Amino acid sequence: MQKEMVVASSLSVRFSEQNVLDDVNFKIGEGEVFALLGGNGAGKSTALKTFLGTIPPASGSAMVMGMSVEKDIDSIRSKVAYLPESVMLYGHLTGVENIKYFLSLADISRAESEIEQALTRVALQKNAWHRNMAHYSKGMRQKTAIALALLREAPVLFLDEPTSGLDPNAIDEFNQLIATLANEGSTVFMVTHDVYGACQIAHRIGLLDNGKIVGMFERGDNAHIDTEEVHSAFSARYRK
Ligand SMILES: Nc1ncnc2c1ncn2[C@@H]1O[C@H](COP(=O)(O)OP(=O)(O)O)[C@@H](O)[C@H]1O
Ligand SMILES: [Mg+2]
Numbered sequence: 660m661q662k663e664m665v666v667a668s669s670l671s672v673r674f675s676e677q678n679v680l681d682d683v684n685f686k687i688g689e690g691e692v693f694a695l696l697g698g699n700g701a702g703k704s705t706a707l708k709t710f711l712g713t714i715p716p717a718s719g720s721a722m723v724m725g726m727s728v729e730k731d732i733d734s735i736r737s738k739v740a741y742l743p744e745s746v747m748l749y750g751h752l753t754g755v756e757n758i759k760y761f762l763s764l765a766d767i768s769r770a771e772s773e774i775e776q777a778l779t780r781v782a783l784q785k786n787a788w789h790r791n792m793a794h795y796s797k798g799m800r801q802k803t804a805i806a807l808a809l810l811r812e813a814p815v816l817f818l819d820e821p822t823s824g825l826d827p828n829a830i831d832e833f834n835q836l837i838a839t840l841a842n843e844g845s846t847v848f849m850v851t852h853d854v855y856g857a858c859q860i861a862h863r864i865g866l867l868d869n870g871k872i873v874g875m876f877e878r879g880d881n882a883h884i885d886t887e888e889v890h891s892a893f894s895a896r897y898r899k
Contacts, residue, residue: 661688664815664846665710669719672702672709672870679705681870682719689814692837692847694857696889697867698897703850704744706867707817710848711741723815737765740808741817746800750793754783754803757792761807769810777806781836798829805836816840818849822856834860854893858886868896 665687672680679702687693697703708714710721712732721728723735748757758774778788781802792800801821808816816837822830837860841847850867851857857864864884866874874892876884 661691663687663722664689664691664724665693665848666722667706667719668722670706670709670716670721671718672705672714673717678717679870680709683867683870683872685865685872685875687846687848689846690841690844691863692841692849692861694861694864695848695850695867695872696852696854696857696864696893697850698852698893701867702870703852703867704819707741707819707848707850710817711736711739738813739815739817740804740811740813742801742804742808742819742821744819744823745797746804748792748800748803751791753789753791754778754795754799754806755788757803758807758810762810765811767811774806774810777809778803780809781806782832796829797824798826798833801825801833802836805840809840814844815846815848818847820851820853821849822851822853830856854890855886858884858889864889866892866896 663686667683667685670680670683671678683706685693695703695706705714709716710723710728712728712735724738726735728735752760755774762769783799783802783806787795787799822833825833837847861884862878864876865872873896876889878884
């Protein structure tokens with residue numbers, strides 16, 4: 660059986676009286692790309708943050724690689740690379756310097772040639788490697804963050820709205836990179852409001868509405884998830 664990498668079991672999260680996640684259940688297998696799709700305020704970012712241990716579950720459990728966020732959060736964080744909605748790297752440092760700095764925080768040392776290999780893999784243009792990141796586009800910042808994840812050898816990627824604010828070419832390039840990493844065994848948990856993007860990239864999509872999973876869509880052997888089908892389920896939920 661496929662290894663279960665990320666598991667939500669009857670997971671609920673509350674802010675004051677509000678159930679922001681309500682009895683959420685899903686399992687993400689190794690090498691799978693799973694997308695939680697939902698509108699603004701559905702609870703998507705909260706779901707990721709719960710798995711990173713920054714928001715505690717009110718009930719149920721959140722597990723990564725068999726470890727629970729309530730008991731083993733440090734080990735979980737060492738296995739997960741998290742790309743928040745805006746990737747936080749230092750503008751006054753170059754891409755290479757940022758990578759070295761964040762690797763050093765994780766007590767990892769990599770040769771310059773390995774860093775260059777990772778930046779080449781994510782297709783960050785060479786003339787940017789030694790430029791301050793203040794001059795990077797969002798796409799370039801994301802590539803740098805993914806290169807860092809590769810160098811950390813993080814088996815699980817958490818992505819929050821990864822393609823919002825990217826131009827269409829950058830989106831295609833990003834989706835291609837994620838697909839390649841998943842083929843090589845990385846597990847991807849992404850959250851997004853982008854129906855089309857989720858259908859392009861995900862093996863499975865959970866539709867999240869008001870903290871509840873209200874639909875699951877699965878990719879066929881050779882075909883992407885049907886955009887029309889997901890779009891109509893999404894708009895039926897979110898039509899005001
Ligand atoms: N730290 C917080 N304290 C109180 N309420 C919050 C907090 N973070 C998010 N919320 C509320 O939880 C709900 C879900 O937020 P969020 O997970 O950010 O949604 P999404 O990422 O799907 O847009 C929203 O109603 C939001 O206002
Ligand atoms: Mg969000």
